[in-house]
Ligand SMILES: NC(=O)c1ccc[n+]([C@@H]2O[C@H](COP(=O)([O-])OP(=O)(O)OC[C@H]3O[C@@H](n4cnc5c(N)ncnc54)[C@H](O)[C@@H]3O)[C@@H](O)[C@H]2O)c1
């Protein structure tokens with residue numbers, strides 16, 4: 001039970017985190033299926049331990065949010081979510097619940113469950129007056145202006161109905177989505193995970209001209225409130241909406257039994273791939289509106305509808321070829337060229353195969369039929385081979401003996417799975433090195449994406465990172481598709497990067513194993529590039545968290561004349577080579593000492609104490625060893641304290657630590 005409580009807390013936290021990613025940032029990290037399974041687990045636990053249920057649990061509340069910048073709209077009729085089902089049994093249970101509550105004849109309507117985002121549209125005397133997002137179901141965002149850019153939303157109805165509020169799903173058609181992501185890719189911008197996120201991201205733009213460009217569409221699926229229509233069934237309502245000028249989710253089916261409704265669900269499932277828009281399931285709804293009223297709703301979902309959700313997709317396709325790509329550090333990565341196939345929202349035609357071992361272990365041959373899935377709905381991967389389909393014409397992949405880009409020999413790095421190009425001036429390596437150099441965590445040169453770098457390399461303007469700082473506005477403006485304004489912006493972004501902290505430059509050099517974190521630590525410690533270049537392996541490994549391999553790579557990098565020259569040129573061109581991090585104090589009694597923290601401290605978090613130690617030139621480690629100089633012990637100190645006593649290491653209180661810093 002203690003475990004159940006812990007797991008419930010954990011699930012609530014996880015669900016809250018992923019909801020934020022999904023609804024607020026429009027960039028999910030896990031698949032919807034995975035999300036639904038977590039929610040399901042929480043629901044089950046709440047069923048078993050009702051007294052542990054949080055009144056604001058994600059299972060009872062429609063989750064969503066309102067972002068700043070839009071007016072909020074209170075929904076007179078709450079915009080609820082739907083109960084979901086993942087099997088036929090669950091659909092039958094839904095039917096049983098309905099029949100128990102309302103005896104007599106029940107009719108069902110089955111519809112596509114459009115994978116977009118829910119909006120409400122309000123009309124007064126036939127005129128579109130307001131449109132809003134669902135938000136948390138009770139309060140949403142006023143996105144009227146953006147909705148006006150959706151061509152299939154009528155601004156004036158065919159009849160001047162006194163009052164009408166309808167609900168629909170705004171979505172981005174598959175083809176529009178593919179085009180948008182292609183454009184984003186060409187510009188080197190991050191891609192949308194799927195059409196739903198693209199639609200949500202587009203509709204929630206404060207600048208409605210962006211929404212206009214995005215080619216959004218809508219299916220209307222419900223009448224929320226009306227005056228003057230006099231409608232008895234859902235089916236009738238959809239027909240009326242169609243007459244009034246709406247694009248509806250109407251599929252012209254009414255079933256007398258749940259079996260009939262489920263047959264429609266299966267029909268929709270079979271159509272799924274061929275539809276020009278994404279659906280994530282099918283919705284079964286009670287047709288009669290009076291019956292709906294009798295059934296009512298929970299705080300989260302109506303009792304008169306259920307959504308059958310389709311499982312995460314795995315698709316079979318043909319592996320046409322395996323081609324290799326040369327990375328920034330010369331690493332040669334085999335990539336699968338696939339017969340294009342649509343998986344979980346986007347067309348996949350390439351996936352990485354990582355290295356030769358990966359291919360051999362899975363026994364993947366060129367010409368095989370393979371199964372493709374998207375990890376977390378985002379990154380495509382090959383999950384298996386259909387060996388039954390083999391014809392005998394499949395061929396094994398071999399690593400090329402020489403680099404396809406520069407012709408230098410390819411070698412397998414000892415002790416690693418990777419193959420590498422040995423050519424120092426390999427153009428493929430150069431492009432990727434420069435992409436890394438300009439990237440956000442490195443020199444952060446906005447606008448210097450792969451497309452422009454490639455052009456600059458093509459015309460021979462740049463051969464190294466230093467050349468970037470000698471480009472003129474004219475050089476850039478002369479490139480194909482570059483205007484004066486963008487050239488100017490790029491030049492000022494390059495200029496701005498000269499003022500970066502030293503750690504960015506160190507990271508931008510792309511020394512293997514030297515990540516962002518170690519770059520920060522090394523830069524803060526050595527203060528100038530000159531010092532780093534002169535540092536020995538011993539001096540580098542003496543810094544906490546810098547491993548031997550990283551240190552060796554750094555020394556090796558700076559021992560090469562071409563790299564020394566690059567640094568000197570960058571310096572001459574005005575690129576900053578000093579650290580802006582606060583200087584560690586060396587006159588404090590903490591300087592150079594190793595500390596271990598254990599227990600709880602009133603008024604100080606662990607992070608606070610680490611900061612105090614580091615600001616005073618000491619370091620904090622996780623476990624007690626002979627090398628530890630002091631252990632700082634608070635309340636409830638455990639095994640670390642015992643270990644310190646065993647090793648005769650001085651134990652300090654927080655007050656004693658503070659007095660050492662004076
Ligand atoms: N991947 C993640 O990290 C993550 C995080 C949070 C939520 N999610 C996903 O979001 C969804 C939960 O959101 P939800 O509460 O909106 O539930 P839902 O998407 O499962 O179902 C309700 C929605 O379906 C829509 N819908 C589409 N066609 C419809 C039709 N014909 N009739 C009625 N409604 C129709 C409505 O807009 C309604 O809001 C789940 O699919 C979940 O997996 C994913």
Ligand SMILES: [Zn+2]
Nearest residue numbers: 403406421426
């Ligand atoms: Zn090469």
